[in-house]
Amino acid sequence: MTNTHTKLTNLAGPEVPSFTQQEFERRVERARELMTLHRLDGLVLTSEANIEYLAGFVTQFAWTTPSRPWYFVVPRIGDAAAVIPEIGITNWLETSWCRNIQTWPSPRPDDEGLTLLTPLLLGIPGQFGRIGFEIGPESRMGMPVRDFLTVRDALSPRQIDDCTLLMAELRAVKSTAGTDHIRHICRIAGETFAHVPDFVKVGDSERDICRKFAADLLLRGADKVPYTSIGTGQGGYSSIIMGPTDRGVAAGDVLIIDTGAKYGGYFCDFDRNFSFGTPSDEVVRIHDVLWLATEAGIAAARPGNTAADVFLAQARVLEEAGIPVGNVGRFGHGLGKLITEYPSNAPGDTTVLKPGMVLTIEPSAMYGDYIMAHEEDILITEGDPELLTPRASREITRIG
């Protein structure tokens, strides 16, 4: 065991350099340009993705427990400021560039930082009379909502509006350093997927497969494995988002593992299918059509096309093969500091693709009582997209 641990760790190569001071300056500058466009005097950020993205603050602590809120305030004009629990000061100073910090001893149920945050927000120069909080679509606010309502009332007559879409737009086009992180974690997960037939065997429970899979990712250099869904069943699986069960895999099963693993604050998100023994003709056919649909999705992922175009290119392949689409609602999505970001490859999403965006290409198909999915991660460039994941084989991989 000792040797294995020692040998495996970081097979994926040296760590990717972390983000420079200049990168954060560019991000903040661009955030301020967007504030002007969105007519916001400032941003109040409370979520891991957005605080890490703009402040550079890296921690596990803040996001694992709801006991203490953490605030990063970026005014359109003036200095950014952190309002954080006293326990976090060392962690903040070690990881963030921002030195304008106020702290309080938390937990303090009567006042979790509000008497620091409110005057700070009241002092923001107010051209538009509007402050942005993370309240919009696909958001989760990192503070108690009752505290948010208290702050909102104290800021009146200033208005509160959403800054989720602004932050999503800001994060959508990745820098070279951001892309390097995603490419690194895609490579690590690709190696783990390639080794699945070595460490998964008939009789393993789904839970044990997920544990071995996540452990392998970590030993190859992933920082975290927040997501490892699994589906197994004779001739197919019926869900692509299931947590693992105690079900033991058997000859004749089809297996899918889908993983969202993290490195340096960035996610990969892709899946692979396996057959225990010879797959049925139907499984072979569906796998092939999905592989072709993925090809079509990748080909359509070019600057100027929309996210809806990427959906339609994939859907057309399924339609021509007479296969109904799954119930996922979209065929891929943006990827970065969250496992799912804007845009959605879905009908009606008219987001125009730009170089630097990272997308998943993720067709899914229904057959009988089953569903099957494929997924790759790509970087939009000026020309052909760059495949960040090692492309799945056209034929389903066999185990045993």
Place this chain on the structure above:
Amino acid sequence: MTNTHTKLTNLAGPEVPSFTQQEFERRVERARELMTLHRLDGLVLTSEANIEYLAGFVTQFAWTTPSRPWYFVVPRIGDAAAVIPEIGITNWLETSWCRNIQTWPSPRPDDEGLTLLTPLLLGIPGQFGRIGFEIGPESRMGMPVRDFLTVRDALSPRQIDDCTLLMAELRAVKSTAGTDHIRHICRIAGETFAHVPDFVKVGDSERDICRKFAADLLLRGADKVPYTSIGTGQGGYSSIIMGPTDRGVAAGDVLIIDTGAKYGGYFCDFDRNFSFGTPSDEVVRIHDVLWLATEAGIAAARPGNTAADVFLAQARVLEEAGIPVGNVGRFGHGLGKLITEYPSNAPGDTTVLKPGMVLTIEPSAMYGDYIMAHEEDILITEGDPELLTPRASREITRIG
């Protein structure tokens, strides 16, 4: 590698039986009693801990991405109901007892389930005119706040109030099955800590130590390792909540690892300290005093005492040794479906301890520029508390 993966998985023994239908019925019944006390006509739950606790719905998908909200509604009178994305129906049916389900195709930015949720809430029999949402202290709401505000307005003149405290009270006293899950993950993490000297060596980076540590936990049977903080430094470390850095450990270093690992939806949360080579006299002394403070905290953790009493018992030991307390704000906390739950072992927390509560006992001390922490997990019983973690050795464990 194959052999290691195969051999290690589930050394901690067979899976703990999952929760019975009767357990969920008792939980819902008790929730309704508390609704009467809190004068609430119903609960609208959106967070992993609370939905999993009452509905039994187990998933990774819903909580890893903010793209789709998931709602579980428990009226004081009448049937509970799920309002969930269509993609989740199989997962819901496989894991939850609740068969009263409405779905919508998500993501659907214009209406993420609100046209289903709102009429459902308007139909709740209204004795008190108040509905509970997770908006109170130490809460994070699992839906976009703007959607919450829309629902709130639609429910007017009914009032919205907090149900976080109700749910915390409900979850605080664990059932036998709940305790079995916590005991299981504490045992697994105890085994991993015992093997740290086998797989950690001088020259390892903090990041690699965390990866090997988390992989070992998984291979022994943990489901997830959301939290593995680490501190290292010559003669001591300066933060107990840091994420790992690229720093390589050296002879003369002190190392702390603190982990929150999960099994079957329940957390352990404890730490261990290590010395690379002979520890300094000061490290030996602080470690000993903290060990004694932990003893005192455990001894004070008896029914009828308050969480503040547990803090004071620990603080007294540090005070008598002339050692200043750390900046953590408390000396332990409740533990269960969240890594930190009510109560806080802190001055002023007058929560009276009851059999079935699970607490961490977690003194921390400042010395020079350093901080040191100890942590154990215990179950409150009618008599002496049950130690759920294998007790740390009184002397700091040496590596090399």
